[in-house]
Amino acid sequence: MKNDNLKNQYRVNEQIRVREVRIPGEGGSIVVPTRQALDMAREQGVDLVEISPNAQPPVCRLIDYSKFLYQQKKRAKELKSKQIKVEVKEIRFGPQTGENDYAFKLKHAQEFLEEGNKVRAYVFFRGRSILFKEQGEVLLLRFANDLEELGKVEQMPALEGKKMFITLTPKKTGTIKKSQQKVDREKKEAESKVNTNSSEVNVDLEILPKSGGLFDNAKNGGDALKKLNLD
Known part of the structure:
Protein backbone atom coordinates (compact mmCIF):
# COMPACT_ATOMS: atom_id res chain seq x y z
CA MET A 1 0.00 0.00 0.00
CA LYS A 2 2.83 2.42 0.87
CA ASN A 3 4.58 1.73 -2.45
CA ASP A 4 1.33 2.36 -4.33
CA ASN A 5 0.93 5.71 -2.58
CA LEU A 6 4.50 6.63 -3.48
CA LYS A 7 3.94 5.75 -7.14
CA ASN A 8 0.81 7.86 -7.29
CA GLN A 9 2.73 10.91 -6.14
CA TYR A 10 4.60 11.25 -9.42
CA ARG A 11 3.65 11.37 -13.07
CA VAL A 12 5.91 9.50 -15.46
CA ASN A 13 6.43 9.40 -19.24
CA GLU A 14 3.14 9.81 -21.16
CA GLN A 15 1.34 10.84 -17.97
CA ILE A 16 3.16 14.17 -18.26
CA ARG A 17 0.94 16.30 -20.51
CA VAL A 18 2.38 19.80 -20.15
CA ARG A 19 3.84 21.60 -23.19
CA GLU A 20 7.42 21.83 -21.92
CA VAL A 21 9.53 20.74 -18.95
CA ARG A 22 12.75 21.72 -17.24
CA ILE A 23 15.45 19.05 -16.99
CA PRO A 24 18.30 19.63 -14.51
CA GLY A 25 21.80 18.52 -15.44
CA GLU A 26 25.41 18.85 -14.37
CA GLY A 27 25.94 21.96 -16.48
CA GLY A 28 22.65 23.52 -15.43
CA SER A 29 19.03 22.98 -16.41
CA ILE A 30 17.44 23.16 -19.84
CA VAL A 31 13.84 23.77 -20.90
CA VAL A 32 12.64 21.55 -23.74
CA PRO A 33 9.29 20.47 -25.20
CA THR A 34 7.85 17.48 -23.36
CA ARG A 35 7.92 15.38 -26.55
CA GLN A 36 11.65 16.03 -26.92
CA ALA A 37 12.23 15.13 -23.25
CA LEU A 38 10.42 11.81 -23.81
CA ASP A 39 12.65 11.08 -26.80
CA MET A 40 15.73 11.85 -24.71
CA ALA A 41 14.53 9.42 -22.01
CA ARG A 42 13.94 6.64 -24.54
CA GLU A 43 17.38 7.16 -26.07
CA GLN A 44 19.00 6.78 -22.67
CA GLY A 45 16.84 3.80 -21.71
CA VAL A 46 15.30 5.59 -18.70
CA ASP A 47 12.04 7.28 -17.75
CA LEU A 48 10.91 10.88 -17.67
CA VAL A 49 9.80 11.50 -14.05
CA GLU A 50 8.04 14.69 -12.96
CA ILE A 51 9.48 15.71 -9.58
CA SER A 52 8.23 19.31 -9.20
CA PRO A 53 4.82 19.64 -10.88
CA ASN A 54 4.12 23.13 -9.49
CA ALA A 55 7.25 24.72 -10.94
CA GLN A 56 7.04 26.81 -14.10
CA PRO A 57 7.72 24.84 -16.18
CA PRO A 58 7.51 21.54 -14.22
CA VAL A 59 10.85 19.94 -13.35
CA CYS A 60 11.50 16.39 -14.59
CA ARG A 61 14.38 13.96 -14.23
CA LEU A 62 15.72 11.42 -16.68
CA ILE A 63 16.02 8.37 -14.45
CA ASP A 64 14.87 4.77 -14.14
CA TYR A 65 11.52 5.02 -12.36
CA SER A 66 12.12 1.97 -10.13
CA LYS A 67 15.48 3.38 -9.07
CA PHE A 68 13.87 6.76 -8.41
CA LEU A 69 11.21 5.21 -6.15
CA TYR A 70 13.90 3.29 -4.28
CA GLN A 71 15.86 6.48 -3.69
CA GLN A 72 12.77 8.27 -2.39
CA LYS A 73 11.90 5.40 -0.07
CA LYS A 74 15.46 5.26 1.27
CA ARG A 75 15.53 9.02 1.85
CA ALA A 76 12.22 8.93 3.72
CA LYS A 77 13.52 6.11 5.91
CA GLU A 78 16.69 8.05 6.75
CA LEU A 79 14.71 11.14 7.68
CA LYS A 80 12.44 9.08 9.91
CA SER A 81 15.39 7.47 11.69
CA LYS A 82 16.85 10.92 12.44
CA GLN A 83 13.67 12.12 14.06
CA ILE A 84 13.78 12.00 17.85
CA LYS A 85 10.82 10.18 19.28
CA VAL A 86 9.78 11.92 22.46
CA GLU A 87 7.81 9.86 24.95
CA LYS A 171 16.55 20.73 27.98
CA LYS A 172 18.92 20.55 25.04
CA THR A 173 21.62 17.95 25.42
CA GLY A 174 25.14 19.11 26.13
CA THR A 175 27.34 19.88 29.05
CA ILE A 176 25.15 20.47 32.05
CA LYS A 177 26.28 23.38 34.16
CA LYS A 178 25.31 23.34 37.80
CA SER A 179 23.36 26.35 39.00
CA GLN A 180 24.72 28.36 41.92
CA GLN A 181 21.70 27.25 43.93
CA LYS A 182 22.61 23.61 43.33
CA VAL A 183 26.25 24.23 44.26
CA ASP A 184 25.25 25.94 47.50
CA ARG A 185 22.82 23.14 48.34
CA GLU A 186 25.46 20.42 47.77
CA LYS A 187 27.91 22.40 49.89
CA LYS A 188 25.45 22.59 52.77
CA GLU A 189 24.67 18.86 52.48
CA ALA A 190 28.39 18.01 52.62
CA GLU A 191 28.88 20.21 55.68
CA SER A 192 25.84 18.64 57.30
CA LYS A 193 27.33 15.17 56.84
CA VAL A 194 30.59 16.30 58.43
CA ASN A 195 28.67 17.69 61.40
CA THR A 196 26.77 14.42 61.80
CA ASN A 197 29.89 12.25 61.66
CA SER A 198 31.66 14.51 64.15
CA SER A 199 28.74 14.90 66.56
CA GLU A 200 30.96 14.06 69.53
CA VAL A 201 32.84 17.28 68.90
CA ASN A 202 30.63 20.27 69.69
CA VAL A 203 32.12 22.54 67.04
CA ASP A 204 30.34 24.61 64.42
CA LEU A 205 32.28 24.09 61.19
CA GLU A 206 31.19 27.49 59.92
CA ILE A 207 33.49 29.20 62.48
CA LEU A 208 36.51 27.22 61.31
CA PRO A 209 38.77 28.89 58.71
CA LYS A 210 38.25 27.65 55.17
CA SER A 211 41.97 27.44 54.37
CA GLY A 212 45.23 27.71 56.29
CA GLY A 213 43.33 26.91 59.53
CA LEU A 214 42.75 24.12 61.97
CA PHE A 215 42.46 21.29 59.43
CA ASP A 216 45.54 22.04 57.30
CA ASN A 217 47.11 18.91 58.75
CA ALA A 218 46.12 16.19 61.19
CA LYS A 219 48.41 17.43 63.95
CA ASN A 220 47.14 20.99 63.97
CA GLY A 221 43.55 19.78 63.65
CA GLY A 222 43.92 17.44 66.62
CA ASP A 223 45.51 20.11 68.82
CA ALA A 224 42.80 22.59 67.97
CA LEU A 225 39.99 20.15 68.77
CA LYS A 226 41.57 19.25 72.11
CA LYS A 227 41.82 22.91 72.98
CA LEU A 228 38.19 23.52 72.09
CA ASN A 229 37.01 20.55 74.19
CA LEU A 230 38.96 21.77 77.17
CA ASP A 231 37.32 25.14 76.83
Whole structure:
Protein backbone atom coordinates (compact mmCIF):
# COMPACT_ATOMS: atom_id res chain seq x y z
CA MET A 1 0.00 0.00 0.00
CA LYS A 2 2.83 2.42 0.87
CA ASN A 3 4.58 1.73 -2.45
CA ASP A 4 1.33 2.36 -4.33
CA ASN A 5 0.93 5.71 -2.58
CA LEU A 6 4.50 6.63 -3.48
CA LYS A 7 3.94 5.75 -7.14
CA ASN A 8 0.81 7.86 -7.29
CA GLN A 9 2.73 10.91 -6.14
CA TYR A 10 4.60 11.25 -9.42
CA ARG A 11 3.65 11.37 -13.07
CA VAL A 12 5.91 9.50 -15.46
CA ASN A 13 6.43 9.40 -19.24
CA GLU A 14 3.14 9.81 -21.16
CA GLN A 15 1.34 10.84 -17.97
CA ILE A 16 3.16 14.17 -18.26
CA ARG A 17 0.94 16.30 -20.51
CA VAL A 18 2.38 19.80 -20.15
CA ARG A 19 3.84 21.60 -23.19
CA GLU A 20 7.42 21.83 -21.92
CA VAL A 21 9.53 20.74 -18.95
CA ARG A 22 12.75 21.72 -17.24
CA ILE A 23 15.45 19.05 -16.99
CA PRO A 24 18.30 19.63 -14.51
CA GLY A 25 21.80 18.52 -15.44
CA GLU A 26 25.41 18.85 -14.37
CA GLY A 27 25.94 21.96 -16.48
CA GLY A 28 22.65 23.52 -15.43
CA SER A 29 19.03 22.98 -16.41
CA ILE A 30 17.44 23.16 -19.84
CA VAL A 31 13.84 23.77 -20.90
CA VAL A 32 12.64 21.55 -23.74
CA PRO A 33 9.29 20.47 -25.20
CA THR A 34 7.85 17.48 -23.36
CA ARG A 35 7.92 15.38 -26.55
CA GLN A 36 11.65 16.03 -26.92
CA ALA A 37 12.23 15.13 -23.25
CA LEU A 38 10.42 11.81 -23.81
CA ASP A 39 12.65 11.08 -26.80
CA MET A 40 15.73 11.85 -24.71
CA ALA A 41 14.53 9.42 -22.01
CA ARG A 42 13.94 6.64 -24.54
CA GLU A 43 17.38 7.16 -26.07
CA GLN A 44 19.00 6.78 -22.67
CA GLY A 45 16.84 3.80 -21.71
CA VAL A 46 15.30 5.59 -18.70
CA ASP A 47 12.04 7.28 -17.75
CA LEU A 48 10.91 10.88 -17.67
CA VAL A 49 9.80 11.50 -14.05
CA GLU A 50 8.04 14.69 -12.96
CA ILE A 51 9.48 15.71 -9.58
CA SER A 52 8.23 19.31 -9.20
CA PRO A 53 4.82 19.64 -10.88
CA ASN A 54 4.12 23.13 -9.49
CA ALA A 55 7.25 24.72 -10.94
CA GLN A 56 7.04 26.81 -14.10
CA PRO A 57 7.72 24.84 -16.18
CA PRO A 58 7.51 21.54 -14.22
CA VAL A 59 10.85 19.94 -13.35
CA CYS A 60 11.50 16.39 -14.59
CA ARG A 61 14.38 13.96 -14.23
CA LEU A 62 15.72 11.42 -16.68
CA ILE A 63 16.02 8.37 -14.45
CA ASP A 64 14.87 4.77 -14.14
CA TYR A 65 11.52 5.02 -12.36
CA SER A 66 12.12 1.97 -10.13
CA LYS A 67 15.48 3.38 -9.07
CA PHE A 68 13.87 6.76 -8.41
CA LEU A 69 11.21 5.21 -6.15
CA TYR A 70 13.90 3.29 -4.28
CA GLN A 71 15.86 6.48 -3.69
CA GLN A 72 12.77 8.27 -2.39
CA LYS A 73 11.90 5.40 -0.07
CA LYS A 74 15.46 5.26 1.27
CA ARG A 75 15.53 9.02 1.85
CA ALA A 76 12.22 8.93 3.72
CA LYS A 77 13.52 6.11 5.91
CA GLU A 78 16.69 8.05 6.75
CA LEU A 79 14.71 11.14 7.68
CA LYS A 80 12.44 9.08 9.91
CA SER A 81 15.39 7.47 11.69
CA LYS A 82 16.85 10.92 12.44
CA GLN A 83 13.67 12.12 14.06
CA ILE A 84 13.78 12.00 17.85
CA LYS A 85 10.82 10.18 19.28
CA VAL A 86 9.78 11.92 22.46
CA GLU A 87 7.81 9.86 24.95
CA VAL A 88 5.94 11.09 28.00
CA LYS A 89 6.95 9.21 31.13
CA GLU A 90 4.63 9.39 34.13
CA ILE A 91 5.74 9.33 37.75
CA ARG A 92 3.24 8.99 40.58
CA PHE A 93 3.53 10.39 44.07
CA GLY A 94 1.35 10.32 47.16
CA PRO A 95 0.68 13.53 49.10
CA GLN A 96 2.97 12.28 51.86
CA THR A 97 5.71 10.52 49.88
CA GLY A 98 8.71 9.48 52.01
CA GLU A 99 12.25 10.66 51.30
CA ASN A 100 13.51 7.28 50.09
CA ASP A 101 10.62 6.87 47.66
CA TYR A 102 11.06 10.47 46.50
CA ALA A 103 14.79 9.96 45.83
CA PHE A 104 14.07 6.74 43.93
CA LYS A 105 11.53 8.42 41.64
CA LEU A 106 13.70 11.50 41.21
CA LYS A 107 16.50 9.28 39.90
CA HIS A 108 14.17 7.72 37.34
CA ALA A 109 12.99 11.16 36.26
CA GLN A 110 16.60 12.23 35.71
CA GLU A 111 17.16 9.21 33.48
CA PHE A 112 14.00 9.92 31.49
CA LEU A 113 15.01 13.54 30.85
CA GLU A 114 18.57 12.57 29.91
CA GLU A 115 17.10 10.19 27.31
CA GLY A 116 15.15 13.09 25.81
CA ASN A 117 11.72 12.15 27.15
CA LYS A 118 9.17 14.37 28.85
CA VAL A 119 8.25 13.71 32.46
CA ARG A 120 4.68 14.11 33.71
CA ALA A 121 4.64 13.76 37.46
CA TYR A 122 1.47 13.75 39.50
CA VAL A 123 0.26 13.47 43.06
CA PHE A 124 -2.74 11.19 43.51
CA PHE A 125 -5.14 12.19 46.27
CA ARG A 126 -7.12 9.29 47.68
CA GLY A 127 -10.28 10.03 49.66
CA ARG A 128 -9.85 12.79 52.22
CA SER A 129 -6.20 13.27 51.29
CA ILE A 130 -7.46 15.88 48.81
CA LEU A 131 -7.35 18.21 51.83
CA PHE A 132 -3.55 18.13 51.47
CA LYS A 133 -3.49 19.46 47.93
CA GLU A 134 -1.20 22.34 48.96
CA GLN A 135 1.25 19.75 50.26
CA GLY A 136 1.09 17.99 46.91
CA GLU A 137 1.80 21.23 45.10
CA VAL A 138 4.86 21.87 47.25
CA LEU A 139 6.09 18.34 46.49
CA LEU A 140 5.77 18.87 42.72
CA LEU A 141 7.51 22.24 42.85
CA ARG A 142 10.35 20.68 44.81
CA PHE A 143 10.51 17.93 42.20
CA ALA A 144 10.78 20.50 39.39
CA ASN A 145 13.45 22.44 41.29
CA ASP A 146 15.57 19.31 41.81
CA LEU A 147 15.41 18.64 38.06
CA GLU A 148 16.09 22.20 36.91
CA GLU A 149 19.44 21.22 35.35
CA LEU A 150 17.86 18.62 33.06
CA GLY A 151 14.32 19.83 32.41
CA LYS A 152 12.22 22.94 32.29
CA VAL A 153 8.64 23.28 33.46
CA GLU A 154 6.20 23.06 30.58
CA GLN A 155 3.10 23.07 32.78
CA MET A 156 2.91 24.27 36.38
CA PRO A 157 1.08 22.14 38.97
CA ALA A 158 -2.59 21.85 38.01
CA LEU A 159 -5.33 19.84 39.71
CA GLU A 160 -7.33 17.54 37.44
CA GLY A 161 -9.89 15.55 39.40
CA LYS A 162 -8.00 13.64 42.08
CA LYS A 163 -4.60 14.21 40.46
CA MET A 164 -2.29 17.20 40.46
CA PHE A 165 0.10 17.26 37.49
CA ILE A 166 3.32 18.98 36.54
CA THR A 167 5.04 18.49 33.18
CA LEU A 168 8.76 18.83 32.50
CA THR A 169 10.36 18.86 29.06
CA PRO A 170 14.05 17.98 28.56
CA LYS A 171 16.55 20.73 27.98
CA LYS A 172 18.92 20.55 25.04
CA THR A 173 21.62 17.95 25.42
CA GLY A 174 25.14 19.11 26.13
CA THR A 175 27.34 19.88 29.05
CA ILE A 176 25.15 20.47 32.05
CA LYS A 177 26.28 23.38 34.16
CA LYS A 178 25.31 23.34 37.80
CA SER A 179 23.36 26.35 39.00
CA GLN A 180 24.72 28.36 41.92
CA GLN A 181 21.70 27.25 43.93
CA LYS A 182 22.61 23.61 43.33
CA VAL A 183 26.25 24.23 44.26
CA ASP A 184 25.25 25.94 47.50
CA ARG A 185 22.82 23.14 48.34
CA GLU A 186 25.46 20.42 47.77
CA LYS A 187 27.91 22.40 49.89
CA LYS A 188 25.45 22.59 52.77
CA GLU A 189 24.67 18.86 52.48
CA ALA A 190 28.39 18.01 52.62
CA GLU A 191 28.88 20.21 55.68
CA SER A 192 25.84 18.64 57.30
CA LYS A 193 27.33 15.17 56.84
CA VAL A 194 30.59 16.30 58.43
CA ASN A 195 28.67 17.69 61.40
CA THR A 196 26.77 14.42 61.80
CA ASN A 197 29.89 12.25 61.66
CA SER A 198 31.66 14.51 64.15
CA SER A 199 28.74 14.90 66.56
CA GLU A 200 30.96 14.06 69.53
CA VAL A 201 32.84 17.28 68.90
CA ASN A 202 30.63 20.27 69.69
CA VAL A 203 32.12 22.54 67.04
CA ASP A 204 30.34 24.61 64.42
CA LEU A 205 32.28 24.09 61.19
CA GLU A 206 31.19 27.49 59.92
CA ILE A 207 33.49 29.20 62.48
CA LEU A 208 36.51 27.22 61.31
CA PRO A 209 38.77 28.89 58.71
CA LYS A 210 38.25 27.65 55.17
CA SER A 211 41.97 27.44 54.37
CA GLY A 212 45.23 27.71 56.29
CA GLY A 213 43.33 26.91 59.53
CA LEU A 214 42.75 24.12 61.97
CA PHE A 215 42.46 21.29 59.43
CA ASP A 216 45.54 22.04 57.30
CA ASN A 217 47.11 18.91 58.75
CA ALA A 218 46.12 16.19 61.19
CA LYS A 219 48.41 17.43 63.95
CA ASN A 220 47.14 20.99 63.97
CA GLY A 221 43.55 19.78 63.65
CA GLY A 222 43.92 17.44 66.62
CA ASP A 223 45.51 20.11 68.82
CA ALA A 224 42.80 22.59 67.97
CA LEU A 225 39.99 20.15 68.77
CA LYS A 226 41.57 19.25 72.11
CA LYS A 227 41.82 22.91 72.98
CA LEU A 228 38.19 23.52 72.09
CA ASN A 229 37.01 20.55 74.19
CA LEU A 230 38.96 21.77 77.17
CA ASP A 231 37.32 25.14 76.83
